Amino acid sequence: MRNALVIVAILTLAACSSAAKTLDATTSAPAVVAEVTPMSASQDMASFGGTNLPAGRELTDLQTSCQICHSSDMWYTQRLSKPMWDAEVTKMMKFGSPLPKNDKAAVVAYLAKYLGPTVPRRAGPPTATAPPLSYGGPPPAR
């Protein structure tokens, strides 16, 4: 089932890629149009220098079930409580994520442990050139 969905996703994106070449020359669309090539999970992660998340079944679940539709930064930039991670994972499973039901509890616990509210946020990829702005109030407590 999971493989089938990945294939559907790739075919969908490939179709977009093909159709993109029919761009009307009179439009203002960029010269190079959206030839969206799906990245493998490892490529997606590598593009950010990794997320410092420990390897294991949970990480593999994230890579194979979530990165069908979005890149890994959708989770590694967030810092949510366990109930809110649970709500996000539940929503994504309703959206069609092929995450195995039996893995859900472990994945939610993993996200809450390694990407919970008390985990410092990363400054960004290695090429980031400056720290983030402060929000305008007193300096953050952590």
Place this chain on the structure above:
Amino acid sequence: MDSQRWSRTGFLAALGAGAGALALPSDAAVMNMVNQRPYDWATPLDELGQSLYTPNNIFFIRSHMGPPATTPADTWRLTVDGLVDRPLHLTLADLRAFPKHEVPAVLQCAGNGRFYYGDAYPDASHPAGAQWRTGGVGNARWGGARVRDVLAKAGVKAGAHFSTNFGRDNPVLPTTPKFVRGIELAKLMDEDTLLVYEMNGTPLPYYHGFPVRLLVPGWAADHSVKWITNMTLTDRITSAFWRGIGYRYPNTIGKPGVGVKPNVEHPVTVLNVKSILTAPATHSSVKVGAPVAINGFAWSGDGAYATAVDVSTDGGATWVPATLGESPGKFAWRTFTLTWTPKTAGGTRIMARAKDNRGAVQPMKSPWNPGGYIWNGIHSVDVEVSNA
């Protein structure tokens, strides 16, 4: 610096390592990446500060599903149906035949600033969603046909109160809800609500909805549906996910970090009063006795406009009125500027606080809400003052 800013070298290296033929949706050399896929790209503050109108190539991009396959202009159609006397199937030429109007307006993602809830409420769960900082906003001149002119041609039937709108973008998986947005008909009938085919005087760029998008000025940008193909008038609001469950705000502000059920929330619609500092850059160095230009933009939501900006150069202890630029339109942002000459050495915090014509004032921090929407907390930058 807004977010994760990439050097051109770094970006291309990432592309080479991972994406192969992934195209650049905008001027990636200067944009800040919020999400790589689907595209969420933020405009850096220093780039925003270069001009009153944000250039198309650095205007922020928010994608729910990623862009659709490109649409040849001659095959695009807009279907207007539902509670109308005469359903329409308009071509781009048909749309261009309506009187053209241009509206200068801010477009801001509902989640712009979501990142800062995490700092403002350090003991709470952060709100879920893309972690926009300051760059999910821009100001442009939008050109197109008034929606109400199009609807007049269709003939709005009595009993129509809403429209369900969507475009050509589709989710990766068929089980994921398509981006369908409902909106009140009264707002669509506003003279400044447009079916846009031009942005800053040029044809609407592909990643901003080519060939046609909605412009719903003064409201969160999710209403301004890109790549639009369908508008269906109804007597009740759609229950589709992106209106019935997503993009909602609690009726009563609750405990930070705790989720709220959609049935005790309402849709996020009108933007609130806000300002951003575009100069000086955070963590920049200035000198005692040397004048510093403090610049930025201020705006508000539907029915309001920024009327004043106060600036503090001492972390909020004292405030001085800045000079506002002319307003190019009630939905556009205005510049503000103040020349500051530091008198003492050391670190200090510059802050900007906007007010609007309705008396609304930017708070120090916005109330925590589960979606992290409409953050308008006071923006600040920290600078180091050294002896000359």
